Amino acid sequence: MGALRRAADLIGRWFALLVLLGGLAGLLFPTATGALSPAITPLLGVIMFGMGLTLRTADFALVLRHPQAVLAGLAAQYVLMPLLGWGIGTLFGFSAALLAGMVLVGATPGGTASNVVVYLSRGHVALSVAMTSVSTLLAPLLTPLLVLWLAGSALPVDAVGLFSSIVKVVLVPVVLGIVVRALLTRWVERVLPLLPLVSVTGIVVVVAAVVGGNASTLTSVGALLLLAVVLHNACGLLLGYGAARLAGVPEPGRRAISVEVGMQNSGLAASLATTHFTPLAALPAALFSVWHNLSGAVVASFWSRRPAGEQDSTEAVSSARS
Numbered sequence: 001m002g003a004l005r006r007a008a009d010l011i012g013r014w015f016a017l018l019v020l021l022g023g024l025a026g027l028l029f030p031t032a033t034g035a036l037s038p039a040i041t042p043l044l045g046v047i048m049f050g051m052g053l054t055l056r057t058a059d060f061a062l063v064l065r066h067p068q069a070v071l072a073g074l075a076a077q078y079v080l081m082p083l084l085g086w087g088i089g090t091l092f093g094f095s096a097a098l099l100a101g102m103v104l105v106g107a108t109p110g111g112t113a114s115n116v117v118v119y120l121s122r123g124h125v126a127l128s129v130a131m132t133s134v135s136t137l138l139a140p141l142l143t144p145l146l147v148l149w150l151a152g153s154a155l156p157v158d159a160v161g162l163f164s165s166i167v168k169v170v171l172v173p174v175v176l177g178i179v180v181r182a183l184l185t186r187w188v189e190r191v192l193p194l195l196p197l198v199s200v201t202g203i204v205v206v207v208a209a210v211v212g213g214n215a216s217t218l219t220s221v222g223a224l225l226l227l228a229v230v231l232h233n234a235c236g237l238l239l240g241y242g243a244a245r246l247a248g249v250p251e252p253g254r255r256a257i258s259v260e261v262g263m264q265n266s267g268l269a270a271s272l273a274t275t276h277f278t279p280l281a282a283l284p285a286a287l288f289s290v291w292h293n294l295s296g297a298v299v300a301s302f303w304s305r306r307p308a309g310e311q312d313s314t315e316a317v318s319s320a321r322s
Contacts, residue, residue: 040209041274048177270289
């Protein structure tokens with residue numbers, strides 16, 4: 001168990017590099033990695049179950065204690081990011097599939113890695129955890145509606161199918177994880193240190209599979225699509241911070257909301273795009289998964305050197321997860 005924990009810590013520390021290597025493997029070995037595409041949805045379900053295992057009632061109680069901060073973050077998450085995805089995709093003249101992929105990335109909840117980035121950024125970790133949890137539970141309703149609204153005119157959108165998929169691969173595993181933790185608390189606490197190992201492995205495989213399945217297309221649209229993804233992520237970070245500032249949220253909360261808005265559950269976007277659209281539609285999610293972890297590391301390094309002011313340190317420490 002000790003060796004596995006050390007391995008999990010090591011993988012967590014090199015998360016961004018491993019995801020980048022996964023994308024590189026997809027480019028170099030497209031046939032082998034593209035064959036992994038059927039594993040994307042099951043892997044996401046496992047990752048979401050692991051996320052559910054980390055959640056406690058205290059994570060949701062913060063919504064009642066700080067509703068203004070949580071609502072400001074969720075509004076930025078589900079309004080700014082989908083609109084940014086649609087706007088950037090339209091501005092760059094992307095095909096219907098790529099536009100749908102950009103919207104899907106923007107319409108998904110916050111990524112689980114965001115909690116670690118917020119912690120390293122001296123942000124409000126409890127707020128980050130609450131936002132990830134609530135935005136994930138809202139995804140079955142909001143994600144299909146947003147994709148239908150913003151991408152429905154470009155290509156057919158099966159909103160009911162999207163809803164069903166999100167319930168199966170996100171809501172059910174997360175709720176099951178919460179129930180298992182409540183019933184088997186001691187056992188879950190023993191395996192919690194291993195969850196980053198499972199999550200990182202799953203995300204790396206998803207990125208490799210999506211890039212491998214679109215390797216030939218990536219060589220022709222890669223530079224422009226990468227620029228779009230970088231802009232999407234950067235605008236999300238900046239506008240998330242700005243929205244929190246306008247809402248009067250203190251500096252630690254601003255950092256948390258900024259990261260939550262800028263870092264998306266790109267694994268979910270890739271799974272939905274592969275299932276309900278075309279493999280090409282999953283490409284923005286794959287690139288976003290690589291980039292937002294790299295930018296997250298840069299943001300964490302920048303903010304970790306700057307004081308964030310006062311925050312509820314008890315909440316921050318008790319809610320921090322690796």
